[in-house]
Amino acid sequence: GGEGRGVRAPVCILNVGGTRYAFPRDAIKDFPLRRVSRLHGCSSEKEVLEVCDDYDRERNEFFFDRHSEAFVFIMLYVKSGKLRFVPRMCELSFYNEMVYWGLESSHLEFCCQRRLDDRMSDSYTCFSEEDLRGDEEARGGSSSATWLERMRRTFEEPTSSVAAQILASVSVVFVIVSMVVLCASTLPDWETAKNRTALMxxxxxxxxxxxxxxxxxxxxxxxxxxxxxxxxxxxxxxRPLNVIDLLAIAPYYASALASAVTGESPQLQRAGVTLRALRMMRIFWLIKLARHFLGLQSLGLTLRRCYREMVMLLVFVGVAMAIFGALAQLLEHGLDLETRNDDYASIPAACWWVIISMTTVGYGDMYPITMPGRVLGGLCVVSGIVLLALPITFIYHSFVQCYHELRLRTARYHRSLSTEFLN
Structure with a gap:
């Protein structure tokens, strides 16, 4: 190699923590590790030093001050396509090495992915690969890229800076005001009260x-x-929150467009029900608060991670509704008895009673009047308590993990926010 020529020698050497690896120059062009493949496109020594820690022009040797044993296992992945953890090495430390060389958790074998997930959950750590790449790009990118990254964090992360907190507070105020006006506009005496009081x-x-x-x-x-x-x-x-934003904003413009087109014509009267339904979709604005409150974010993340448990819960409830609904219809209405309960005339009607009993709500609009039906009702309530409690335990633990992960992420932003405030 030579001055200003970057990686041009026929052979290049990678020195990782004292262990040297020699590769042909053409081999690193499409190397599976992104950090190594970036060396091929470097046209100057300055660009090379942005990728590695040091560079020897005479021997065309690149020095990386990283964990040598971890890189051995990463090189085994390059050769065999299988990536596993280094024995007796912290999973998070090895994952940090993976991210440095340009690998993601999806490159790990399935068993190691589970170990990494458990390790992150146990230590309440949640490092997003997108965030790590974004931080690296923000540190090494141009001024325009850095400005865009700051703008993105200002709007997406309410605790990332003082400006982001002010913007989030203003957004919350607008959400609260819009909800208060929406609720007040449905009061029957809204117009009368508006004419009577000075405030109105x-x-x-x-x-x-x-x-x-x-x-x-x-x-x-x-x-x-x-x-x-x-x-x-x-x-x-x-993204779900962005879809909700569009669903909350679009009805207003649809209503305004319909009013502008139809005016006061009879078509507007026929479309009145549709317009009122569209206006009520503004209630989705409350979900925008999930951007600013940790509890709502934890709930959304828990539902996304526990979809299998949620499906299992729905299956339990569905099977119980079918069984107890059919038995209740038979005992209360289907048998040739003197007393027939018309509330249980069909299985779908009986299923309503089953779901209300299993969840221990007990509206009292339907209830069994025969002795076998009451015995079945008791079994239905007890079964509902047991069936609903089984998946809830997994969902609860997942919620606790999600809450601590998001709280740690928020604390990291608070530390950067404190630094920004002091500066």
């Missing part, structure tokens, strides 16, 4: 329509900015 006279000048328009304008501007600064536009549109 003040509110008349700022009518609910104006307040609604201001809130929608804020939410629309926020959504557009977050879309523009996002890294992956398609991924942005697939």
């Amino acid at each position: 006279m003040t509110l008349r000048s700022a009518s609910p329509q104006v307040i609604e328009a201001v809130c929608i304008g804020w939410f629309t501007a926020e959504c557009i900015v977050r879309f523009l600064v996002s890294k992956d536009k398609c991924e942005f549109l697939r």
Whole structure:
């Protein structure tokens, strides 16, 4: 190699923690490790030093101050396609080496993936590969990329900076105001009270329509900015919270468009039910609070991780409803008895009683009147308590883990926020 020529020698040497590996120059072009393959595109020694820790031009040797034994196992993955943990090495330390060389948790064997997940859960640690790559790119990227990353964190991470906290507080205020106006507008005496009190006279000048328009304008501007600064536009549109934002904003514009097209014509009267339904979809704005409250984020993450347990819970309830519903319809209505309970005239009607009994709600709108039916009702209640309690234990532990993971992530942002404030 030579000055300003980067990796151009026929053979290049990787020195990882004192262990040397020699490769042909063409071999590193499509090397499975991203950090090594980046060496091929370096055109100057400055760019080479951004990838490795040191560089010897005469021998074309690249020095990496990393764990040599971990790199041995990573090289075994390059050769055989199987990546496993180093014995007697911390899983998180090995995962840190993987991320440095450009590998992800999905490259691990399934058994090692489970070990890594358990280790992260036990230590309440949740490091996202996307966040790690984003931090690395923000440190080594251009000023425009750094500015976009800061803007993205300001809108996506409410605790990442002072500006993000102020923006989140304003957004919460708009959500609360819009919900208060939505709830107050459904009161029967809203118009009467607006004419009687001085406070409502003040509110008349700022009518609910104006307040609604201001809130929608804020939410629309926020959504557009977050879309523009996002890294992956398609991924942005697939995220559940962003879909909810669109569902909460779109009905307002649909209602305004329908009103502008139909005016006061009879078509508007026929579309009144649809427009009212669309306006009620603004209640989805409350889910926007999940961006700013740790509890709601923990709930969403728990539901995403425990979908198998949720499906299992629904299967338990469905099977119990079918069995107890059929038996209740038979005992209360199907048998040729003198007393027939018309509330149990069909199995679907009996299933309603089953689900209310299993969840111990007990509305009292339906209840068995025969002795066999009451015995069946007692069995139904006890079975419901047992069946619902079995998957709940797994869901509870997952919620605790998710809560601690998100709290640790928030604490990391708080530390950076404190540093920013002091500076």
